Amino acid sequence: MKLEFTVNGQDYTLDVNPDDRLLDVLRDKLGLTSVKEGCSEGECGACTVIMDGAAVTSCTVLAIQARGKEIITVEGLEKNGELDELQKSFIKNGAVQCGFCTPGMLMSSKALLMKNPNPTEEEIKRAIEGNLCRCTGYVKIIKAVKDVIEG
Amino acid sequence: MESLVVETPESLDELVECLKRADKNTYLLAGGTDLIIRMRRSKIYSGKVIDLSGINELKKIKEESKYLRIGALVTHSMISENDKIKEFFPALMEASSQVGSTQIRNRGTIAGNIANSSPCADTVPPLMTSSAKVRTINGKGEIKERDIDEVVKGSGFNYLQKDEAIIEIIIPKLGNEYLSAFGKLGSRTAVTIAKINGAILVKMDSTGKKIKKAYVSLGALGPKAFRSKIVEDRLIGKEISRQLFHDLCNSLIEQVDLAIKGRSSHPYKREAIKGMAQDIFIRLFGSGVLENEKK
């Protein structure tokens, strides 16, 4: 099937299988390996990407459902060789440990900040409740997001 | 091996054309948060998927004089953020806002939640307390309206025909004399055994202190949510008080005993339901009633 969509600002027309998930196409066809396959059941959030401004688990979206949509992955955060403020803040705050959950965490928090540049701590927690981390314990991740708001 | 075919209707007319050719190997796809996982688990790689997600006319919440019409593809996020649903039926707003996670609420739809017919689907108890109607269309273009009970069969099955799709959920706009709330404990998968949910809708008398009518629906106590006459009877005619809270708890426990006695989840749920009762009670009547009388 023909899939036309935009990924990280670039238009693509791809030939995809009917049963490909958005996750499969981003990783295997476009080589965007920041998109991690964790549980494959929408629970862990490692495969989170932004689709038309909203965080979604790309393992529960069929690739063809992304037709006409705009997708952002971690690869699209960096601008002109410079990391996004959020990425810098994750590094500065030690919010990355093993790193597997990090892309999903970044995309969930980025989606929040795109919608609401000034979220409360409650809103941050709600935005990342669908992202499991088994190393840092969330505190540093929440701090990293808060730091971006406070500038 | 035969492979999967995906059809992508972009309007209701095109949907009807697709439904005309539907058979037992046809699957309707909305947000995919249940279906895609289920198809992979069951290793279904052939048949036909009708992807509804391109039908924009089903993505709106419309207000009419007496009803709110919620399009089948309206997501839990849209319901959580909608002022009209908050105003006229807060129980539904609360249910959708407690579904899964942000990512799941951004994709999961109200029609998918109903059609998936899981025993613990969160929007079903609130919809059962109101006289919500489910509108469907079939391959002949015929439109039908049914009660939620006539759509949800339970345990993951529904009563829809293979060539039928939900297009709208219609809920009455309830006036100021109505109060509604939803409560739940436990997450969907973490410990399935610990899941419990429910909704209460009450109509107050003219003084605003006494319950005139009560509608109570409980989920996760059987194949599908059901209205609990035991609890409703215990609420009708009562004034808002601490005693009412105790009556609510006791009648809920009675209902749990009746529904699942002997099951392994019974001892837990009979305790847990008190926590759910407290959440719902406070959302309905405020926390003042329970606090004041403690002093």
Ligand SMILES: Cc1cc2nc3c(=O)[nH]c(=O)nc-3n(C[C@H](O)[C@H](O)[C@H](O)COP(=O)(O)OP(=O)(O)OC[C@H]3O[C@@H](n4cnc5c(N)ncnc54)[C@H](O)[C@@H]3O)c2cc1C
């Ligand atoms: C991690 C995770 C957490 C979750 N947490 C919760 C939770 O807390 N509470 C809860 O209630 N649910 C939860 N769910 C389940 C799911 O997200 C909801 O049931 C959601 O509303 C399903 O909607 P969907 O659009 O994604 O449905 P889909 O997966 O697209 O479809 C589900 C079923 O409904 C049918 N269907 C879809 N649309 C229509 C239609 N218009 N007409 C007829 N049939 C249709 C499909 O054929 C399929 O059988 C969770 C799921 C995941 C993955």
